[in-house]
Amino acid sequence: MNKDPKLAIVFPGQGSQTIGMLDNLITIDKKAREIVNIASDILGYDILKIISDGPKEKLDSTEVTQPAILLTSYVTWLLWKHESNAIPSVLAGHSLGEYTALLCADIISFEDAIMIVSERGKYMQQSVPDSTGAMAAILGLDDSLIEQLCSNAAEDEIVSAANYNSPGQVVVSGHKNAVNRMINLAKNAGARRAILLPISVPSHCALMKDTANKFSKLLDKITFNNAQIPILQNVDAKLKTNAADIKTALIKQLYEPVRWVDTINEIHRIGVTKIIECGPNNVLSGLIKRIEKSFELFSISDRPSLDKTLI
Structure with missing residues (x-):
């Protein structure tokens, strides 16, 4: 495999979920379903059934949305990786999507990633009283x-x-x-x-500081590795590969803003010309077009869209 200095891959966050977002992907490769089954075992419920059949209110609940989007984005990444010989020069994710970036950069394991975002969703849901x-x-x-x-x-x-x-x-x-x-x-x-x-849930503001303190104790139990692919993190839009630096920024991400404009501008500055969005709904592609129009943009949701990224 060859590193492509002009390629970046990005992963969406909460709000991108839709009923059926995995349906077209799991038909491409039987290994995709195996990954989904592992996720269900970790979570203790059939996440594919919720993603495929709903109800929407269940899929939209934070503690389900977060593992569902990470899982969908990761399956998309694996399908692309299986058929491409390119290694992107950088990975980035929007809010929750940052955890998918960490997973795809081999910073954390799949099992830990699913557990972390599930617990993150619960912590966030419990962070403030209802309706406040x-x-x-x-x-x-x-x-x-x-x-x-x-x-x-x-x-x-x-x-x-x-x-x-x-x-x-x-x-x-x-x-x-x-x-x-x-x-x-x-x-x-x-x-x-x-x-x-x-x-x-009022994400990325000072109301999440207590949650971040609680969340940091969970992360202390997780093995973080140095990144195999550099990542850009939301809190400062700076390239990182060091495990300790990445973990520190991940905790801050709960109560500091997502600097997506800065992230995309940095991707452009380092010479990237092609961005692939791995995840549902093309939300990030729309944002990226408004930030920098020169990128060649792709989004994978099924076999035909996967093939377009390989040309």
Whole structure:
């Protein structure tokens, strides 16, 4: 296999899930189903049945969504890897997708990855009382203005930028009342859209610090290896291969923002021209187009789309 300095692979996060997202993939190679069965054994429930048949409310619950997306993205990676002789120069994932990047870079094992994201989902779900946390998408405002509006909206609560997804598209996170105040301020400031998202867990903000402390104790029990493929992590968009550095950034990721714009700009800076998205729904490809239009973009969801990446 040959390292391709112009190739990066990225993995999506929570919100990309759809019913049936694995159905076309597991028909490509029987080994895919074996991987799915291992995941079900680890989780203690039939995750393929939930992914294939729902109900949607079950698939959308954080503790199920996280292993489901990681599993789908990892199966996609394995199918591509089986048929390609290329090694990407860098891997990156958006929020939850960072764990898939760690897995594909051989930093953590598959068994540990499934367990970690399942527990991460539970920790996050339990982090704040029901209906007290929220996230909102703000479109059409500069990052600096959004940060200032968050400061104004916070009062004695927490609201801050959680995802810098693309120019003019930022997700904010925090206490529900503060997020609602932020929505009103954003609309008054001329935002094209400012909408509450159907998410009760306020990810990537200071409300997750206690969860991060608890989560770090879980990670202390996990073996982290140096990366076989460099990864870009969400908290600082810097290339890493050292296991200790990667683990530290992973803990911070729970309460610090996802710097996706910086990540894609760094991928561009190091000379990558082709990006493959391994995971459901093409969400990242859409964001990447808004950040840097020069990339050749591919997304794998079935046999024909897999074949296109191999040309």
